Amino acid sequence: MKQLSSFARVSLGVFPTPIHRLNRISEELKADIWIKRDDLTGLGLGGNKTRKLDFLLADAKNQGCTTVFTTGGAQSNHAMLTAAACRKLGLTPILLLKKRGVTENVGNRYLESLMGVEVRLIDTDDYADIYREMDEMGRARGEKYYKIPCGGSNALGSLGYVDCAREIAAQDGGFHHIVVAEGSGGTMAGLALGAKLFLPHARAHGMMVDTDPFDEITPRLMREAAALLDAQVEITPDDYALMDMCGPGYAIPSKEGNEAVRLMAEREGIFLDPVYTGKAFAGLIRLCREGTFAKDDRILFVHTGGAGGLFAVR
Numbered sequence: 211m212k213q214l215s216s217f218a219r220v221s222l223g224v225f226p227t228p229i230h231r232l233n234r235i236s237e238e239l240k241a242d243i244w245i246k247r248d249d250l251t252g253l254g255l256g257g258n259k260t261r262k263l264d265f266l267l268a269d270a271k272n273q274g275c276t277t278v279f280t281t282g283g284a285q286s287n288h289a290m291l292t293a294a295a296c297r298k299l300g301l302t303p304i305l306l307l308k309k310r311g312v313t314e315n316v317g318n319r320y321l322e323s324l325m326g327v328e329v330r331l332i333d334t335d336d337y338a339d340i341y342r343e344m345d346e347m348g349r350a351r352g353e354k355y356y357k358i359p360c361g362g363s364n365a366l367g368s369l370g371y372v373d374c375a376r377e378i379a380a381q382d383g384g385f386h387h388i389v390v391a392e393g394s395g396g397t398m399a400g401l402a403l404g405a406k407l408f409l410p411h412a413r414a415h416g417m418m419v420d421t422d423p424f425d426e427i428t429p430r431l432m433r434e435a436a437a438l439l440d441a442q443v444e445i446t447p448d449d450y451a452l453m454d455m456c457g458p459g460y461a462i463p464s465k466e467g468n469e470a471v472r473l474m475a476e477r478e479g480i481f482l483d484p485v486y487t488g489k490a491f492a493g494l495i496r497l498c499r500e501g502t503f504a505k506d507d508r509i510l511f512v513h514t515g516g517a518g519g520l521f522a523v524r
């Protein structure tokens with residue numbers, strides 16, 4: 211198997227991110243709950259995309275690209291963080307965002323305006339339209355350009371979370387469960403593959419906050435990332451657990467998610483967001499209440515950021 215360190219990176223963040231116990235929430239839920247602070251990755255307002263962009267933007271630079279396109283919903287954390295990373299590296303970011311959800315100049319849109327980033331809102335439900343538009347714009351600009359898919363969720367981006375699992379194993383290898391939000395799939399796929407490689411006692415749980423077919427996306431991305439690493443592993447459904455936490459719809463806050471946001475704020479002084487991490491933590495709470503975890507299990511919640519979204523709720 212190839213070493214993760216053999217892949218080019220651009221060092222965007224501050225790692226390792228801390229792991230600490232959530233004492234008051236553990237007491238309340240009668241479980242041993244810890245948190246990995248990937249909301250503190252050190253770029254923009256933090257968040258999971260920093261790890262993926264370390265690999266993706268190194269690839270862009272190695273290919274000699276100077277313009278970087280990406281996409282997502284109007285309040286995409288991924289798009290905002292891609293823009294921040296490009297600003298740090300001196301690349302030109304262009305964001306083509308779906309004209310859906312909160313499009314006003316609040317939350318991540320406001321942060322993009324602070325960075326002076328070119329944003330186009332595209333009135334479509336289909337990412338294929340957006341990728342086509344990127345090619346048209348890229349060709350018209352006449353510069354070499356790089357296209358990052360929605361969420362940075364391809365095999366190369368997923369390596370960021372294989373590396374996160376390696377980092378967790380080096381900090382504390384004793385976790386039995388790792389719980390994370392799943393929006394486009396790369397974070398969960400990377401963690402699940404990384405757990406298989408570096409944390410053999412841990413099971414990864416993807417809390418689905420969108421309605422895409424993650425039972426197909428997760429193992430596919432795991433296999434593609436394993437192939438990049440030349441890792442000889444067989445991916446089976448035992449390697450990951452998925453749970454539907456979408457509620458009323460993607461980016462529409464759920465009652466359970468909002469309660470989780472409030473619980474984390476009130477008990478631990480940590481802010482989750484209503485679109486991803488709140489719903490994911492609500493899934494962890496539900497698993498505790500359903501008695502899924504054994505008495506001595508140690509559970510790690512990976513806080514993937516999303517602070518910008520807290521300021522863009524209707």
Ligand SMILES: Cc1ncc(COP(=O)(O)O)c(C=O)c1O
Pocket residue numbers: 257258286287288361363391392393394395396397398483486487514515516517
């Ligand atoms: C804050 C936050 N958490 C979790 C996720 C989910 O990660 P992924 O898209 O890799 O599934 C996202 C994705 O956009 C996000 O912005």
